[in-house]
Amino acid sequence: MSTGAQLIMLWENIAMSVRSIAANKGRAVLTALGVMIGVGSVIALTALGTGAAVSVEARLGNLGANLMIVYSGQPRGTALVRTRTTNIAPALTIDDLAFIDSLPPDLVVMTSPESSINGQLKFENRNTAATVIGTDTDYPEIRNFRPVFGDFFTPADLEGRRNVVAIGVQVYRDLFPDGRDPLGTTIRMNGLPFTVVGIMEEKGNPGQDASVLIPLTTFRRSLSGSDRYAIINIQAASPDVMYQLQEIIETQLLAFRRLPSMELADFYIANQMDLIGTVRGVADTFTLLLGGIAAISLLVGGIGIMNIMLVSVTERTREIGVRMALGAKGRHVMTQFLTEAVILSAGGGLIGVGLGYAGAWGAWRFGGLAAVVSPESVLIAFGFALVTGLFFGGYPAYRASRLDPIEALRYE
Amino acid sequence: MIHLTDVHKHYQMGPTVVRALDGVSMSVDAGEFVAIVGPSGSGKSTMMNIIGCLDSPDAGSYLLAGEEAAERSADELAEIRNRNIGFVFQSFNLLPRASAVENVELPLIYRGISGRVRRRMAEAMLERVGLADRSRHLPAELSGGQRQRVAIARALVGNPSVLLADEPTGALDTHTGEEIMTLFEQLNAEGVTVVLVTHDPHLARRAARAITLLDGRVTTATALEVRP
Ligand SMILES: Nc1ncnc2c1ncn2[C@@H]1O[C@H](COP(=O)(O)OP(=O)(O)OP(=O)(O)O)[C@@H](O)[C@H]1O
Ligand SMILES: [Mg+2]
Numbered sequence: 001m002s003t004g005a006q007l008i009m010l011w012e013n014i015a016m017s018v019r020s021i022a023a024n025k026g027r028a029v030l031t032a033l034g035v036m037i038g039v040g041s042v043i044a045l046t047a048l049g050t051g052a053a054v055s056v057e058a059r060l061g062n063l064g065a066n067l068m069i070v071y072s073g074q075p076r077g078t079a080l081v082r083t084r085t086t087n088i089a090p091a092l093t094i095d096d097l098a099f100i101d102s103l104p105p106d107l108v109v110m111t112s113p114e115s116s117i118n119g120q121l122k123f124e125n126r127n128t129a130a131t132v133i134g135t136d137t138d139y140p141e142i143r144n145f146r147p148v149f150g151d152f153f154t155p156a157d158l159e160g161r162r163n164v165v166a167i168g169v170q171v172y173r174d175l176f177p178d179g180r181d182p183l184g185t186t187i188r189m190n191g192l193p194f195t196v197v198g199i200m201e202e203k204g205n206p207g208q209d210a211s212v213l214i215p216l217t218t219f220r221r222s223l224s225g226s227d228r229y230a231i232i233n234i235q236a237a238s239p240d241v242m243y244q245l246q247e248i249i250e251t252q253l254l255a256f257r258r259l260p261s262m263e264l265a266d267f268y269i270a271n272q273m274d275l276i277g278t279v280r281g282v283a284d285t286f287t288l289l290l291g292g293i294a295a296i297s298l299l300v301g302g303i304g305i306m307n308i309m310l311v312s313v314t315e316r317t318r319e320i321g322v323r324m325a326l327g328a329k330g331r332h333v334m335t336q337f338l339t340e341a342v343i344l345s346a347g348g349g350l351i352g353v354g355l356g357y358a359g360a361w362g363a364w365r366f367g368g369l370a371a372v373v374s375p376e377s378v379l380i381a382f383g384f385a386l387v388t389g390l391f392f393g394g395y396p397a398y399r400a401s402r403l404d405p406i407e408a409l410r411y412e
Numbered sequence: 413m414i415h416l417t418d419v420h421k422h423y424q425m426g427p428t429v430v431r432a433l434d435g436v437s438m439s440v441d442a443g444e445f446v447a448i449v450g451p452s453g454s455g456k457s458t459m460m461n462i463i464g465c466l467d468s469p470d471a472g473s474y475l476l477a478g479e480e481a482a483e484r485s486a487d488e489l490a491e492i493r494n495r496n497i498g499f500v501f502q503s504f505n506l507l508p509r510a511s512a513v514e515n516v517e518l519p520l521i522y523r524g525i526s527g528r529v530r531r532r533m534a535e536a537m538l539e540r541v542g543l544a545d546r547s548r549h550l551p552a553e554l555s556g557g558q559r560q561r562v563a564i565a566r567a568l569v570g571n572p573s574v575l576l577a578d579e580p581t582g583a584l585d586t587h588t589g590e591e592i593m594t595l596f597e598q599l600n601a602e603g604v605t606v607v608l609v610t611h612d613p614h615l616a617r618r619a620a621r622a623i624t625l626l627d628g629r630v631t632t633a634t635a636l637e638v639r640p
Contacts (some may be wrong), residue, residue: 319507
């Protein structure tokens with residue numbers, strides 16, 4: 001058959017299918033319902049899974065881009081940012097930091113060491129407790145924690161070991177409940193006078209909001225005396241190099257300490273990718289599970305299509321006989337019924353895509369859930385619906401195509 | 413053209429065997445106009461179905477244009493039914509959900525003829541059987557005679573070389589029946605081979621030759637007329 005004739009046949013099949021579906025609208029809708037629900041739920045549920053992962057990743061990114069932290073002590077849990085590090089002996093040396101700083105820029109962008117103690121802060125007659133962090137001027141960039149009012153301390157402050165402090169927003173609220181401009185004001189920290197140079201942005205976690213930041217040089221001279229760091233913050237060049245970088249640092253720091261393995265180490269490295277990996281893993285499992293449930297409902301939808309197509313073939317046995325008597329070949333009959341099954345499943349699939357988007361929107365609008373509809377899920381779900389139609393329409397269509405014309409004509 | 417030799421068609425109905433065709437031999441030459449007569453149940457429709465490549469004999473041989481029909485594939489038979497044979501069924505066999513003109517278009521669909529051309533051909537054929545004004549009606553909205561004429565138009569629309577008509581005028585009044593007969597005679601004059609089943613001895617006499625069936629056999633009287 002020529003391509004022209006094939007196109008005509010295809011068009012004819014579509015027209016016949018649409019007419020046959022239109023003749024049984026209610027039944028068609030019920031048949032396609034399974035596919036609609038299947039496709040809709042695949043899209044909406046995976047949107048919720050993806051949305052959850054995206055929102056957690058956004059929160060992690062909020063900690064600082066490509067952040068990697070070397071901690072003193074032994075690992076506890078998986079939290080990237082430990083809220084209390086003040087009670088652990090600082091174990092990281094100047095050599096450790098120098099080594100990390102010596103790594104090429106395609107691995108390490110910048111570093112910032114920090115140490116901290118618990119401090120008691122006082123202004124006029126008000127007292128508050130805060131974590132006092134001594135660090136350097138790269139800290140705001142690495143930790144994505146910046147002043148909103150005034151400034152962070154400067155390299156000159158660091159150089160001159162000045163008594164200047166950038167205070168967390170909670171500390172500001174506790175010490176200056178009247179909301180006054182605190183810049184230039186002197187507060188007392190463990191008895192020592194410090195001049196306020198800035199207020200840090202609100203992060204929503206007490207570890208940061210109830211902290212104050214002072215130059216590391218000042219911290220060492222006045223508050224701790226130790227020349228070790230509790231933490232080294234590292235901004236890696238990209239997420240891809242993080243594991244490689246972690247391995248390089250672990251190997252060298254173990255070598256400095258003459259230790260055989262991380263089990264005995266007095267430091268550990270938390271890597272943003274670990275957390276993102278964990279979150280993605282959970283989200284992927286979730287998505288897979290939801291996808292599986294949705295796929296089962298698609299399967300059920302497919303069986304519904306098969307059932308109705310078998311009924312349709314039986315009902316139209318005489319019609320098949322007439323068509324065959326007038327020259328329809330097996331494959332004509334086959335494609336006619338396949339077209340019908342695919343139109344049913346594609347129609348159901350299209351409505352399902354709409355339902356999926358609506359469901360995701362509803363979850364966001366009324367449930368406050370993060371939902372991100374991924375184009376892949378739409379394509380996969382719709383493609384799956386089409387394949388379902390082809391697969392489950394295949395058997396009834398095959399049965400129809402194998403009918404004997406004279407018996408089909410006699411069928412009552 | 414059409415050559416049946418000792419064709420049998422039996423149906424097992426419980427304990428009894430119905431011998432619908434019990435050793436039929438007959439032939440029809442290209443361009444002939446042959447009438448098939450015989451009482452009800454004598455096997456006329458059964459024979460027509462075999463000639464029309466819809467059914468196959470249990471035993472015996474059916475040569476169509478020199479080739480054994482039983483040896484052809486289902487697709488080849490479909491092709492023959494589509495291009496070479498026009499079949500007017502005794503029970504019309506119209507699609508109930510398709511309009512008159514859509515029913516007439518059916519054979520053309522499987523030739524891959526485009527919608528517009530098909531529609532024109534079908535309308536022209538409906539006009540020839542006097543139903544131009546009923547082309548959009550569904551079969552259920554037509555009288556018995558009108559349905560029969562739609563079935564005739566459908567058999568003729570593809571310009572078949574053989575026209576098989578099973579009681580094509582059974583539901584028609586004498587006048588319309590005459591007109592259809594005249595149409596068949598015109599087609600026959602143009603070279604179409606016509607095989608016509610009828611109960612009407614008057615119509616049968618208008619055929620060049622009549623073959624009489626009785627209990628699944630060609631009766632001797634008319635068998636003499638069959639050329640060897
Ligand atoms: N599918 C079938 N199963 C069983 N018996 C059948 C079948 N088809 C035909 N017969 C039998 O074969 C015989 C011949 O039937 P056929 O339809 O050929 O008769 P006919 O000559 O066309 O009769 P009429 O003039 O009434 O149309 C009948 O006895 C009928 O009962
Ligand atoms: Mg009959």
